[in-house]
Amino acid sequence: MAEIVAAAAAVHAPQLLSRPSYEELDKLDRSTEALAAFGRVLDETRPDAVLVVGIDHLETFWLEAVPTFTLVISEECEAAYTTFRRRKRVHTDVAVDLLKGVISRDFDLAYSQDAELGHAFLTPFEYVLGDRDIPVIPLLVNTYLPPIPSPRRCYALGRAIAEALAHRPERIAVIASGGMSHFPGTSRYMEPNYAFDRWILQETAAGRYDELLDLTPVNLDEVGESELLTWCVMLGLAGRAPGSLLSYQELSHHGHGVVQFVPAVPGADGVGAGADGHEVPRYGGHTFTQDDYVYYRFPEPKSLPLNRFLRRIITEAGFRGRFAADRPAAIAASGLGAAEREALAADGFDRLVELGAHPLLALSAWQVVKNELSRAS
Structure with a gap:
């Protein structure tokens, strides 16, 4: 059966590519170094394909169609951000089997044979995969155009993918390309919820995921965490293994996290503890108040x-x-x-x-x- 030999969740911020002088370049370096470290894990685990679970920042489908989940099945795919581009081979055989298997399990999954991907894919292509000739399987999750799926639904998709690939002989790696707390383009752009990030990292280190999966899409909107939906798909695929922190950086507008789930990192401990080493309170001390989307509303x-x-x-x-x-x-x-x-x-x-x-x-x-x-x- 298909074996998940490597899995990680990874930041994909466009500043990692463009490196503007007004950003904190040392923190960008630590994020890209962590991405490169997971790339070296691929050298050790030798996957036959990498399932990259990313998001669409309205770069791929735009408003002519807003699918909840989309698999890209073409011989090659290209990811772009302004002048930056990378092409990768797609493992079409596994991708087609995945599509058929997931739909046969009553999970409606859209597919595209002509989709240009954005920086959620370009960043891991550049810093994790680099020039490695490992074919990819791109999967997009809608996280910014409400209504968006719930964490539980994304986890269920991951489980359906695992079941659909159970008969395959390939070794599979999974990259969940999704950032932590940030509110890009909103009035809260400079107010990430770092405490909520620390709680997520704490729960991840302990292998505790039920409270994360029980959050609603509106909850995620309130704390700037909707991109964690890619993490939820990965958890469904890779199981509830504890995560080991490779890097967490607090930028003025974004929490950058890179967490490795498979294989386990020897000696990893306490990645989610607060700065003083104490337990981070539930939700980082946040109390939810929203009853509808506030920051990313349905586009009229x-x-x-x-x-x-x-x-x-x-x-x-x-x-x-x-x-x-x-x-x-x-x-x-x-x-x-x-x-x-x-x-x-x-x-x-x-x-x-x-x-x-x-x-x-x-x-x-x-x-x-x-x-x-x-x-x-």
Whole structure:
């Protein structure tokens, strides 16, 4: 039967790729070093394929379709972020078997043979896999366009995948590409919940997952942890093995975590304890209050033109270049309303989000334009 020979959860922040000068570069280095360390685990465990469970930052499917879970089944796949790109072979034989097996178990799984992946895949391709010629199986989880699946549902998908591959002879590695607490593009962008991260790491070290799996999608929205859904899929696949911390970095806007689950790391202990060595309280001391999504809401159809404009900035190099070179002209030609044009001309992205822009698009557009201007100067 297929054997899970390696499994890890890993940060994929775009700053790890672009390395802007205004970030804490030493912390970025520690994150990429931890990713590279798991890459060396692949050298030791020799997987036949790597299942990369990532997310879509509205780079792949956009708003023409929002599947909850999507398997990419093409001979090759490409992951991109601005000027950074990597292609990887896809293990189509295993991927097709996985698709058929999961659907036969009454789990509706979408698939694509023509999907360009974003930085949630590019980062592990770059820093974990690098130039290793190991085929991949990309799986996307919707974490930012409500309604999103629950942790329990994602765990169940992992179990269904494990069952679907039970008859296979391959050695499989799993990378759950998902960050810890952060609120990209929202008013809370600079307020990650590090205490909640520490609680997650503590529970992970102890192999305790029921309270994590019992969280609701709205709970995850409240603490900036929706990307943990990729971890939940991985847990369903790899079992409830304790995790060993390879790195945790507190950046001003993001908790960067890299945790190895399989194989066990000899001598690992206490990865989730607080700075003083004491037990971290449940949920890091947080009390949940939200009864609906606040930070990542359902995108209302009337906001589509603004969101489409922002996505073009992110995904079309020529359009992005023209916007960066002459913002007033690009905004004047946008066809958007006066309020949207005024928000596009302003610094930052808060007003864009207030007008209905998806926070990820607003932030990503701001980031890539800032990087474009930096390169040009």
